[in-house]
Amino acid sequence: MPATIQGTVFEDVNQNGTYNPPGDPGIPNVTVVLEDPNGICTTTMTDGLGDYSFSGLTIVGTYTVYETVADPGMACPPTLFTQPPGYTTSTTSRVRTIDVTQADIDTNQSFTENFGHEDVESFECSANGLQVALNPSRLFEINLVTGASTLQGFLSPAAVYNAIGFSVVDNAIYGYNQDSRNVARINPDLTVTNFGPVPNLPVQGFNVGDVDFNGHLYLYNSNNTRFYVVDVDPDSPTFLQLVDPTAGFILDTAPFGTAITPLPITDWAFNPIDNQLYSANNATLNVVRVNPLTGGQTVIPTIGLTPGGYGAVFFDAQGFFYVLNNNTGQIFRIEIIGPNAVATFFSSTVPASQNDGARCAFALLNLLEIAKSVDPTLACPGDILMYTIEVENIGTILDAENVIVIDDIPAGTTFIPGSVTVNGMPTGDDPSVGISLGDIPPGGMVTITYEVEVD
Numbered sequence: 001m002p003a004t005i006q007g008t009v010f011e012d013v014n015q016n017g018t019y020n021p022p023g024d025p026g027i028p029n030v031t032v033v034l035e036d037p038n039g040i041c042t043t044t045m046t047d048g049l050g051d052y053s054f055s056g057l058t059i060v061g062t063y064t065v066y067e068t069v070a071d072p073g074m075a076c077p078p079t080l081f082t083q084p085p086g087y088t089t090s091t092t093s094r095v096r097t098i099d100v101t102q103a104d105i106d107t108n109q110s111f112t113e114n115f116g117h118e119d120v121e122s123f124e125c126s127a128n129g130l131q132v133a134l135n136p137s138r139l140f141e142i143n144l145v146t147g148a149s150t151l152q153g154f155l156s157p158a159a160v161y162n163a164i165g166f167s168v169v170d171n172a173i174y175g176y177n178q179d180s181r182n183v184a185r186i187n188p189d190l191t192v193t194n195f196g197p198v199p200n201l202p203v204q205g206f207n208v209g210d211v212d213f214n215g216h217l218y219l220y221n222s223n224n225t226r227f228y229v230v231d232v233d234p235d236s237p238t239f240l241q242l243v244d245p246t247a248g249f250i251l252d253t254a255p256f257g258t259a260i261t262p263l264p265i266t267d268w269a270f271n272p273i274d275n276q277l278y279s280a281n282n283a284t285l286n287v288v289r290v291n292p293l294t295g296g297q298t299v300i301p302t303i304g305l306t307p308g309g310y311g312a313v314f315f316d317a318q319g320f321f322y323v324l325n326n327n328t329g330q331i332f333r334i335e336i337i338g339p340n341a342v343a344t345f346f347s348s349t350v351p352a353s354q355n356d357g358a359r360c361a362f363a364l365l366n367l368l369e370i371a372k373s374v375d376p377t378l379a380c381p382g383d384i385l386m387y388t389i390e391v392e393n394i395g396t397i398l399d400a401e402n403v404i405v406i407d408d409i410p411a412g413t414t415f416i417p418g419s420v421t422v423n424g425m426p427t428g429d430d431p432s433v434g435i436s437l438g439d440i441p442p443g444g445m446v447t448i449t450y451e452v453e454v455d
Contacts, residue, residue: 003100004110006053009046012091012116015193019114026050027084031071037061041076065096067115081235090234091116121188122171125360129314133355137161144322145395147347153190163209166358173358174217174232176206200242200256210269226257245293260295266311272361273319280310280323287341304343312357316365367393367400379454389448393440400440407431412455419451
């Protein structure tokens with residue numbers, strides 16, 4: 001009597017990585033592939049209830065189930081994975097292995113492998129940093145230029161979340177639930193998708209994390225001797241599996257993790273310029289660079305950092321490093337110059353505990369705030385409208401350099417040539433082409449006006 005491998009592809013309504021019928025409805029017309037111990041692939045599709053089944057299995061050995069969603073064609077094993085229509089991401093791993101014995105075949109053993117999906121919004125690639133902090137965790141948005149910290153709300157389900165990073169693969173925040181000890185995804189609506197256990201990932205209170213630019217979550221626990229890399233690209237065949245950065249990110253093998261000299265750090269971040277990890281050593285107050293492929297370290301002598309733990313760190317698109325002092329709330333901007341680094345006080349925010357930071361590293365820092373108004377607000381054909389644009393450098397340290405303002409002429413109006421002024425001085429600029437303001441110093445404001453005629 002043969003063995004069977006079956007399961008359900010489902011909508012993970014409660015975001016826990018587990019199939020919970022009847023609350024989790026099945027997803028029909030999803031392709032699932034089974035590779036047998038001889039390397040032969042068989043393809044099926046889920047039925048109207050989201051169920052699939054491979055029956056009549058009579059070969060002893062390891063079977064592999066691939067939830068590809070799309071038809072893989074002749075590829076065996078398949079390499080292309082997608083999401084079902086109407087869903088944006090996965091909540092379970094995409095590939096499973098099942099060892100089938102002769103006893104399993106003789107007793108008609110049935111194995112169940114379920115696969116979950118959900119439809120969630122993604123974060124914007126914003127200039128601001130995101131921070132989880134306190135117990136239970138809240139999500140804060142931090143303007144690195146001003147230090148303004150805006151509470152987004154409590155995360156749900158309530159827990160302590162840490163070791164977060166921003167994945168540019170799907171603009172999502174991934175991290176670690178320190179209460180349930182599992183990898184998690186934080187969503188913009190403040191819900192958290194808690195994934196099931198990652199095979200071979202130690203049960204630790206990871207408090208250091210970031211995601212590289214290919215969707216790999218790097219987890220570390222302060223002063224430990226190994227870090228761990230989890231694939232968090234939902235369209236990867238190794239999604240939610242430990243991978244080995246020293247071997248091209250294939251599935252990790254024992255001894256799991258990558259060796260590292262213990263570091264007293266509480267966050268790290270990827271630099272978009274050189275793809276290396278950077279952190280602030282809480283003991284020596286030096287920047288340390290970590291090679292993410294080997295775990296090798298380089299100490300970068302640093303001046304300017306004050307004592308305290310640096311639990312939230314960020315990079316911007318130009319390779320400047322921002323570190324937040326937990327004790328004081330001071331944010332330092334670090335410039336790495338050759339073998340050395342210089343930290344400059346940049347802004348102040350709220351001191352925080354049990355915190356970690358994440359940011360889209362490809363976003364430029366935003367020094368400017370712009371306000372636009374029109375007078376009069378009601379008009380008839382032939383009337384003249386004056387638009388006023390105020391451009392302010394909200395920073396306290398940096399000049400906003402080579403500022404150019406482009407403003408589309410409103411539909412139904414015609415720009416009046418020669419009407420542009422900058423701080424009261426006429427210019428020959430056209431707003432739709434660009435108005436050059438030069439450099440704006442910290443705290444400085446430039447006022448632009450121009451006129452249009454209502455058609």
